[in-house]
Amino acid sequence: MQLHTYFRSSAAYRVRIALALKGLAWDPAYVHLLKDGGQQKAPSYRTVNPQGLVPTLVDGDAVIPQSLAILEYLEERHPTPALLPADPAGRAKARAMALAIVADIHPLNNLRVLTYLRGTLGQGEEAVKAWIVHWTAEGFAALEQMAEGPDFCIGRAPSFADLCLVPQMFNARRFGVDLTPYPKLVAIDGHCQALPAFQAAAPGRQGDAE
Amino acid sequence: MQLHTYFRSSAAYRVRIALALKGLAWDPAYVHLLKDGGQQKAPSYRTVNPQGLVPTLVDGDAVIPQSLAILEYLEERHPTPALLPADPAGRAKARAMALAIVADIHPLNNLRVLTYLRGTLGQGEEAVKAWIVHWTAEGFAALEQMAEGPDFCIGRAPSFADLCLVPQMFNARRFGVDLTPYPKLVAIDGHCQALPAFQAAAPGRQGDAE
Known part of the structure; x- marks a missing residue:
């Protein structure tokens, strides 16, 4: 592949x-x-x-x-x-958390949108940062409520939800988002980061890392 | 339910x-x-x-x-x-088209984002409309290439892709997006609209329609 x-x-x-x-x-x-x-x-x-x-x-x-x-x-x-729970309701929860990131945080803050804000809408860096923080905070507040734990977003094995959460936490730190309101998300992220598979996938470990 | x-x-x-x-x-x-x-x-x-x-x-x-x-x-x-094709590659195509709408068109143009553009960023209606048209056109141009047909987005039965396309076409018309560059999408939308299930789900047919 x-x-x-x-x-x-x-x-x-x-x-x-x-x-x-x-x-x-x-x-x-x-x-x-x-x-x-x-x-x-x-x-x-x-x-x-x-x-x-x-x-x-x-x-x-x-x-x-x-x-x-x-x-x-x-x-x-x-x-x-498996990267989804076995039961349909659990699978739905994992997918819904993944989508809360994939559809409602990430697309608002990716490069093409920030470029449009800076270029076409003439926004300065302060307004762009406030935009990023706003949508991340709104999404993370919901995810903090949706996360079930105890180890991962849903239960004791990583699912799509965790696979989407960890990169979004990486972005949030990069953009200086305050993570103290989200202790469950921080704990889940820490639990994931301890696993070799999450470490191998990290940006800094890739062949094109700068 | x-x-x-x-x-x-x-x-x-x-x-x-x-x-x-x-x-x-x-x-x-x-x-x-x-x-x-x-x-x-x-x-x-x-x-x-x-x-x-x-x-x-x-x-x-x-x-x-x-x-x-x-x-x-x-x-x-x-x-x-079934609302997904039977084979994994076909299922992936249907999901990818659905996500190109769910993740990359719709979240940029929904109410909460337009409210932020108008309020916090002080954008006028002309800039807001240009924003909507920009992200819709960018997404539809890709979808026009991805759509396989002959009747629906993928083949001869409706899939997740069509279930996401039809509402986005409804939005596009509402916001005055020019659809002439997307003849395949217009044809697929027409094919869907002829089915009773799509008709029953339309905004104007709901109990809370205004």
């Missing part, structure tokens, strides 16, 4: 954790989001991923964009270890 | 289509997104949905937020008719 990835992309980071937890080998294809005006916008990459976003997983003939679609695909093709 | 819904919420609309296609009965619990300063923000609703967003599906003990988590739950509990 080949993963089109960028070390600091939190969407790619989610997939790298899944691949590591499932013990699947993969080759990186690096897409630098800042160099050359953004390599993800190049016509050659758009043929792989029409949205011009990372990650994309290539597995034989299957070319799959969207991190959560990739997680579901890996779960169907390589079900062990 | 009970669905917390608002007639014009495109996320609730997705779920209403799934329930109709699967022939499942449900009771509406109306959440008016504008009245009372937004009923979705009321503490009583936050106990159901910590994010303060619609929809939420209640099925016995299971209380499920996030439209795509609800679609996956319904698919697992009520697999016929």
Whole structure:
């Protein structure tokens, strides 16, 4: 399998954790989001991923964009270890927490949106930082209530929810978001970070890290 | 089952289509997104949905937020008719198209974000409309390439992709987005709109329609 990835992309980071937890080998294809005006916008990459976003997983003939679609695909093709609870209600909880990040925090704070705020809307760095903090805090407040624990977001094994939470916590720290209102999330993040698979997937451990 | 819904919420609309296609009965619990300063923000609703967003599906003990988590739950509990293709690669395509809407178009253009643009960032209606058109056009351009057809987004049966596309097309028309660059999406939308389940789920057919 080949993963089109960028070390600091939190969407790619989610997939790298899944691949590591499932013990699947993969080759990186690096897409630098800042160099050359953004390599993800190049016509050659758009043929792989029409949205011009990372990650994309290539597995034989299957070319799959969207991190959560990739997680579901890996779960169907390589079900062990499971990254969703066994019961439908538990699976729904894990997916809902993942989506609260994937749909309601991350897309508001990713590079293309911040570029639009700075460029087209002429916002300064203070307003851009306030925007990032606002949407992260709103999402984390809900996630703090939704997290069940005791070790991970849902129970005693990592699920899609944790795979999405850890990269978002990384982003939150990078942007200086105050995490003290979210003690459960901080504890879950710490529990995840102790596992080798989460460590291997971290931005600083990638071949394209700067 | 009970669905917390608002007639014009495109996320609730997705779920209403799934329930109709699967022939499942449900009771509406109306959440008016504008009245009372937004009923979705009321503490009583936050106990159901910590994010303060619609929809939420209640099925016995299971209380499920996030439209795509609800679609996956319904698919697992009520697999016929299937709303995902049978093969993992096809399922991944349908999910990726759904997520290109759920994660990369809709969250940028929903009420809470437009309110922030108008309020905190002091943007006028022209800038807000340009914002909506920009993210819709960027997403639809990718979806136009990803759509396989011949009848629906993927093949000859509706999938999650179509359940997300139709409400987003409804929004696009409401906001005056030019749809002529997306003939495949317009044709798929027309094909869907001819089906009774899609008609029954439409905003104008809901008990809280205005």
